[in-house]
Amino acid sequence: MSSVTGRVEVAGVEVSPDHFIGGERVASQSRFEDVSPIDAGVIAEVSRGGEREADQAVQAANEAFPGWAALGPAGRAGYIHRLADLIDENVERLAAVENADMAMLLRSLRARVISRGAKNFRSYADLATAYEERDWHSLGTWNRVQRMPAGPAAVITPWNAPFMLSTWKTAPALAAGCTVVLKPAEWSPLSCSILAELAAEAGFPPGVFNVLQGYGEEVGASLVSHPLLKRVSFTGSPEAGRQIGVAAARNLVPFTAEMGGKGPLIVFEDADLDAAARKAAGQYDDSGQVCLAGTRLIVQESVADEFLEKFHRYLDEQVLGDPREDSTTISPLIHPEHLQRVEGFVERARAEGHRIVRGGRRSEAGPLFYEPTLIEPTSNDAEIVQSEVFGPVLTFQTFSEEEEAVALANSTEYGLSGVLYTTSLGRADRVGRQVRAGIVWVNTFLVRDLTAPFGGMDISGIGREGGDYALDFYSELKTLQILEGSVG
Known part of the structure; x- marks a missing residue:
C-alpha cells in the first residue's frame, strides 16, 4: 500500500478512486473496474482492498475514537453540520458522479437525493444534541440512564442510492460518537469517495471517517470480522447479511441489517384507482432497483x-433513456451481471408458463436497459412472486376478499414494506396492522420521517434504524445509580 494523489475525471468531476484511511488517500496494488450503467464503459480503476487495508482502517478508527467520543453530542454537531453544509454546496458534483456511477436520474439527484444526505447529517446531529437522559427515583436511589458512544463502527452500503444510503447510516453513527469505516458497494463507490473528502474539509479529525473500496468477500469480510469493531450495520442481500451476521456474532458485536423486500401493493375496490395505477406504474423508478418498491400488485x-x-x-408515458436527460423517467440497470x-428471472417465469403481460425483454434504449415487465403468475408459489428480482419486473395477482389480500401480502419470506390503496380508514388500520412489514404506506409511497423506526421483518432484516432507534444502536446504554443522601 502507498499514499497517492492520483485522481480520475468522472462526468467532469475529479474523484479519487482510492481508499480514505486516517485522513489520507491509500492505494492498493490490485484494482477493479468501475463500470458506468449509462454506456457500460469503464469510468475508473478503483483500489481493491483486502485484509491489510481493513486492519489499517479499523486501527485508524480505533485510535480516533476516544477524542471523537469525548467531544460530546454538541461538540460533534459542529463538525457534522459543517459537513451537511458542504454537501449542499457540492450537490452538482455529487449528482454528476453518482449519475455516472449508478445511473440514477440526474434531475432526481439534483432535486432531492443528494440534499437528503445533508438532511440526514443535520437531523441526527440535532437529535443527539437534544437527547435527554432519563432520571428517576427508586428504592432509595437516584437513577440516570446514560448513552455512551459504542466505538468503531463498520458501515456496509449497497449500490443503489449509494450516497444517500451511506449518509443514512454514517450520520447516526458519527452523531452518537462512533468513528466509522464505510465500505461502499464495488459497483458504485465514487460518490462515497467524495463524501470522505468533504468530511476532511469539514475538519473531521483523521480516522473519524474512513472509506474502504473493494469486494465484499475480500475487504468486507476482513472488515466485519475485525476484533476492534463495536458495531456493524449492513444493507444488501439476505445471503450477504447472513455471512456478515455470523462474522459479527463471533466477536459478539451488535449487528443491524436491512436485506431487501418483496413488497405488496394492495388495491381495494374503494380505492382511487387513478392514483393507485399511477403509483403502481411508478414502481419502475430507478429501473425497479428500490428495496421498498411494491413489486407485487x-x-x-x-x-x-x-x-x-x-x-x-x-x-406508456414512461421514457427509457439517458438518465442525464430530463425527459427520461426510467434508467438502466446497474451492471451487466445484474x-x-x-x-434470468423473467426467462424462468416464461419457461414455467407464467403469463408475460408486458415487456419481458431487453430494450434498445441502451446496453443495460430492460423493458418494464409485468407478469401474471399461475401460482403464488412461483419464484417470480417469492424472490426479490430488484429490477423492472412486477407481478399481478387478484383477490376477492380482504382476508385473501392479507394472506397474499404475507405469503413471502420478506417483510420490509407494503402499500395499501383504500378510502376506508377502518380498512387502512385493520389491514395495515395485519401486513407483516416494517413500514406500511396508505395511499402514498416512499414518504419517510427520519425519526420513525425503519427496518424489516423476517429475512428483510434485523434491528431498526431511524431517529433515536439508530442512535441507541450506536451507543451503549448504562444506568448510573446513587444512594440518595450519600452525596452532596
Whole structure:
C-alpha cells in the first residue's frame, strides 16, 4: 500500500478512486473496474482492498475514537453540520458522479437525493444534541440512564442510492460518537469517495471517517470480522447479511441489517384507482432497483380490469433513456451481471408458463436497459412472486376478499414494506396492522420521517434504524445509580 494523489475525471468531476484511511488517500496494488450503467464503459480503476487495508482502517478508527467520543453530542454537531453544509454546496458534483456511477436520474439527484444526505447529517446531529437522559427515583436511589458512544463502527452500503444510503447510516453513527469505516458497494463507490473528502474539509479529525473500496468477500469480510469493531450495520442481500451476521456474532458485536423486500401493493375496490395505477406504474423508478418498491400488485377482482387499463396508460408515458436527460423517467440497470440476473428471472417465469403481460425483454434504449415487465403468475408459489428480482419486473395477482389480500401480502419470506390503496380508514388500520412489514404506506409511497423506526421483518432484516432507534444502536446504554443522601 502507498499514499497517492492520483485522481480520475468522472462526468467532469475529479474523484479519487482510492481508499480514505486516517485522513489520507491509500492505494492498493490490485484494482477493479468501475463500470458506468449509462454506456457500460469503464469510468475508473478503483483500489481493491483486502485484509491489510481493513486492519489499517479499523486501527485508524480505533485510535480516533476516544477524542471523537469525548467531544460530546454538541461538540460533534459542529463538525457534522459543517459537513451537511458542504454537501449542499457540492450537490452538482455529487449528482454528476453518482449519475455516472449508478445511473440514477440526474434531475432526481439534483432535486432531492443528494440534499437528503445533508438532511440526514443535520437531523441526527440535532437529535443527539437534544437527547435527554432519563432520571428517576427508586428504592432509595437516584437513577440516570446514560448513552455512551459504542466505538468503531463498520458501515456496509449497497449500490443503489449509494450516497444517500451511506449518509443514512454514517450520520447516526458519527452523531452518537462512533468513528466509522464505510465500505461502499464495488459497483458504485465514487460518490462515497467524495463524501470522505468533504468530511476532511469539514475538519473531521483523521480516522473519524474512513472509506474502504473493494469486494465484499475480500475487504468486507476482513472488515466485519475485525476484533476492534463495536458495531456493524449492513444493507444488501439476505445471503450477504447472513455471512456478515455470523462474522459479527463471533466477536459478539451488535449487528443491524436491512436485506431487501418483496413488497405488496394492495388495491381495494374503494380505492382511487387513478392514483393507485399511477403509483403502481411508478414502481419502475430507478429501473425497479428500490428495496421498498411494491413489486407485487394485488388488486381486488371487481376493479382489476379497470386498474390494468389505467396502469398501462401511465406506463406508456414512461421514457427509457439517458438518465442525464430530463425527459427520461426510467434508467438502466446497474451492471451487466445484474441485467443477466433480472433476465434470468423473467426467462424462468416464461419457461414455467407464467403469463408475460408486458415487456419481458431487453430494450434498445441502451446496453443495460430492460423493458418494464409485468407478469401474471399461475401460482403464488412461483419464484417470480417469492424472490426479490430488484429490477423492472412486477407481478399481478387478484383477490376477492380482504382476508385473501392479507394472506397474499404475507405469503413471502420478506417483510420490509407494503402499500395499501383504500378510502376506508377502518380498512387502512385493520389491514395495515395485519401486513407483516416494517413500514406500511396508505395511499402514498416512499414518504419517510427520519425519526420513525425503519427496518424489516423476517429475512428483510434485523434491528431498526431511524431517529433515536439508530442512535441507541450506536451507543451503549448504562444506568448510573446513587444512594440518595450519600452525596452532596
